Amino acid sequence: VIALIGEGKLTNKLARQAVDGVLAGEGDVDEVVAARGLEVVRDDGAIEKAVEDALAANPDIVEKYRAGNKKVTGAIVGQVMKTTRGKADPAQVNKIIAEKLG
Incomplete structure (x- = not known):
């Protein structure tokens, strides 16, 4: 393990x-x-899609992030983890969120 x-x-x-x-x-x-089926999801495309969906569903969080509150990404990570049933690598999710939000 x-x-x-x-x-x-x-x-x-x-x-x-x-x-x-x-x-x-x-x-x-x-x-x-x-x-x-417990192995971590490694498919960047699937994780990227989950991130895009979470960002689209939460424009208020995106706005807060862009206003300087970087801590709000936890809510997006949580939604992505829920979508992937906890199988996404949180570090990879955070990286993709940072790329998407610039």
Whole structure:
């Protein structure tokens, strides 16, 4: 599990779900990750689309960001994580948000 986190294949949240599956007797870590579809989303296109959708749905947050309040990106990250069921890499999401908002 630690190796998968280090390789960026699992987030801490997804790793906990994988460990729960192993403890429930669903197989080894790799089997549980595959069966439950827990691996981190690496598709930049899918993450970029989720970010664009979240930004479009929250023009007020975009306005606050552009006014200098950089902390509001947490709400956008949260929406992207919800859309991707927690499978997006938060660092990658933040990077794409920063690129989109300039």
